[in-house]
Amino acid sequence: MLTVEDLLWVVWYAALAATIVAGFGLLLLHLLRSRSVATQLLVVGAATVLATLSGIVVISLMMMLSEHDRTVALSVVTAAGLVAMAVSFLLGRRLVAANRALVDAVRRDPFVPPDVRLPAELAELSRELGAAYERLAAGHEREQALEASRRELVAWVSHDLRTPLAGLRAMAEALEDGVVADPGTVHDYHGRIRTEVDRLTEMVDDLFELSRIHAGALRLSRRKVGLDDLVAEAVSGTEPLARAKRITLHGDVRAGLPVQVDTAELGRALRNLVVNAIRHTPDDGTIEIIGEIRDGEALVTVADACGGIPEQDLPRVFEVAFRGEAARTPGGGAGLGLAIARGIVEAHAGDIGVSNAGPGCRFVVRLPLNA
Template identity: 35%
Template structure:
């Protein structure tokens, strides 16, 4: 802006100087010409006056009297006086010696008189004096009209324009002062215009780098201030829009980061431009460190890479359910969605991975559950039906067979009833429809109550059952649910512990949790079965479990009850050496 201001001032100064010089030249020429014309008219008037005052009769009789009479006249006027004979000989001259002067008959002013002009005028450089002179000549005749000679007056042209030169100098000084004053005012006006424009330029530069805090606060002319206010409104609108964009981007980022679906954006060149944490979790890679790299380098699944490649090449939506083998086996639903701009050109591809491993597992569990329920119900139903048919076919007459069959029917129907009750209870637990009464419960009291309930089975197998309370633990829980947890765990321990074995129940606490441990020296659970022991209807030894009267749902119910109370359960077991179940439950119910 300073350069523009300097250019404006320079251009304005150049125009003023050129205009001044041209003006001075024209004025000086006009004034010079007018001064010369004015002085010429005065000189002609003096010439006519002088011509009328001279006595032509004296000149005719005696030309020597010319000198005397013209000398008297020269004392009065300052102009050069010359008297020339009709033949062109200079008879008298106030500035030069007559003998040194050549014939003047050919002088332009003399020729003009000879041609009939009353007064001949001309200005030129004098050959005798070397000055630029203005000449005025007229004929001098006697009473009879005969030409006696030529009378000529001349005056220095510089003297004639001297007053004009002074005027021009004064005018030039005035013009210089005017230029300086004009430059001062122009400098002020350009500064008043350029400074606000420079400020606007700075504001727009800051707007370009997305700094919307700058505002125009200068004071200039109305039109410039209106432009500055328009820039302020633009900055405020951009600031508001940028805040909205940042807020939307933040919301979008938070939304993407908290989605349960893995999200990855791949640009048109196949480079990864964005990922969310779930994507890293699903593919088992830290893709944040691979942003800007090709998706083929960042991913290890050939099926996933092929699907993205096909979407980029065909520019179409791709969907497929595939299995990822690294770092662990997962079933994912893959969607590769092309993102189009307004010109319908693909600019990005969004890769969406939905981990459906748990869904497929639950579907399998549900299928297995239906199959297991059908199988488990079929066994007692088949037994009841078979023995009832046998009795109806004639076994009623044999009292011993009748009693035996009725006992079997009663046993199987009881088992069927327990199974149905467990299924219904597990269903209610899964649907969170179980509402317990939360109260302060001492765990030792519930454990003693369970021991009393199971004492017949314990005494029958001569099992040693010890309940050890390392510290009195009182917790907030539904008493019946805690009782059912302990009945199932201790009951299973009694069932799978051989005669004269031992079972230990230990009660302890941490700062925020109650810790209950149920241990035995029973059959134990093989390593390959420990991860599935809490599944419904899963049995390590199915024949032994059925003979023991189990439904296969006890540990599944235990797990649901514990998890519904914000707790957890672990198993540590070794085959033929026993098992240890450890329960952690919060002391305060949430």
Template identity: 50%
Template sequence: MNADLEVMGIALGCSTAAALTGLPLLRALRRRPLWATAASLSVIPVVAVTVGVAGTAQAMFLSDHDLRVVLIVVVVSAVVASASAVRLGGPVVAAIGTLTRATAALGEPGYHGADRVPTAELGALATTLDATHVRLVEARERERALEASRRELVAWISHDLRTPLAGIRATAEALQDGLVTDAETTARYHRLMLADAERLTGMVDDLFELARLQAGALRLSLEKVRVADVVSDAIAAVDPIARAKGVVVNGRADHAGYVDADAAEVGRVLTNLLVNAIRHTPDDGTVEITATADADRAVFAVADRCGGIPQEELPRVFDLGFRGESARTPGGDDHPHQPRMRSGIGLAIVRGIVEAHGGDVTVHNHREGCRFVVALPTS
């Protein structure tokens, strides 16, 4: 028993001493390539075992021949074990190198993930990198689309602001220079200035609403709103615009229930859609708004007679700054009473408000026009 303990003690001492000598080597290799560290981690345990066996064999006072045989066996075994360990660790080192290069190329066109990895952990890392790459590409595409929309919006805003400002300036200069003297013309000029000022106010309101939506600062005052009341209020709000253009707005609410919503914001959604429909519907045409029930949702639909939207433009209808003016043949800016969706952001506001309610809005060509569909949860 004492001999066994003595052997264990000698083996433990020799192996521990050999293993501890490897610590400075690992510390020195911290900033070296991974293969050097992996090789050291493979060789150091084998060396520790070799030293332990050799020290124990020598302490057992074997004959020179037996000791030489033991040492030969130990050295050969150590060399084979070390080479095998380094060889088996090669795929891990290669896989980590591949993952490192993949990490550097995340989000870039030249990204290539690791198809085959030797361990489950590295496989999970490769899967995570692939998913991260997809998210980065999608985020970059969204950023590019948003930047393009912003540039388009700035262009439209610059154009739209100049028009009423130029009108106000021209009218004010005419009044200041005394070019208008009779009361009737003066009153008409004042009405034109007021109309242009209201138009500017509407643009500013739209921009403020859009800024709140994009910042997530829109606070909804949810309450039980009767679906039929929302439809009738929206029709009443656009009635003067429709009459000025000679467009008939028909409404029908087959949904007799209620929807949990902010009445003012939902009313703004439907009003914007109706104004948009009236604008693109020919004079003496018809615009229809309906409300129906679909499972646990209230579905509002606004149909116009715009002549349809090109299929390639449908996905961009709700994008910030997009107008697609050329797509809709009826109507035109030359009409004196024609309403307009201000600065290409009216439909972007519609989408933002609907999504804030947890609903969705879509558009598709329907018969001789377009049909916008808003679905809001009823509970």
């Protein structure tokens, strides 16, 4: 009869034999780590069978099995082991086939998930690859759009720079050659030169601001300020331009609506919106600037009388250098004002949109109050 002590010795020697076999199996797996999964699964199956056989051999050596029982046990274990190894090999081949199907799908452009049934892990990997490809495709589209926008910006800025520079050169040559000697005309030329220099300075400032926005280098210094003060500054800063076109600016903001913003940057964004409205509103028109708090957001609306924007152009209004059909209006700038306004608003975790409403367009800036 098998005693407890004998059983413990059997467990000890069987575990020792199985550990030795497992060690060799792990070493072999390490050497074959770059080989196919099917090969590694075959090694695992073989190691399992050998560990079982080693246990039977240990029991035989301890004289606990008769020759007949040992032969039967070894035959049964060997047969089961061969079946297990065959199943492991077939499972490995299935994993290899699924992996090859996934690799073929990855190599295709665009990526399309394979139409074969994949193991759960590979199916999850396939879904993640599909999502990653969609993100890469979207990023590539954005990069292409940005590159096209940059090329358009360079072309338009070159045109807008060439015009004032040509005028400056002509006036400078006229003054230098003495072609213009009349004091009144000379004074007029000096005034026009200063005006053109101011235009160039404004254009360079816009380009610098836009480059900071695109580079993510726009640093905000937030402080609490009244929304009515921001709108009042935007109106007063653009009043001379509106007066020149006999345009009425009407601001309506209830006092005491505080927002946490960078006053200089957001003020610039609002001025850009108002200046854009003035440039596209006919003479003797009216522009309304309304500020309010709604649904936990600060809203600033600039409504002009420009006659509206074609529906197909609305999604492009805030793109760099986009000026629509009236792209060559004198004094229209480099078409950067709305792009800068969007960048500043988004830096404040807000958003800006445009729609056709009434006699013109309605630009709406939304800013979170808890930002």
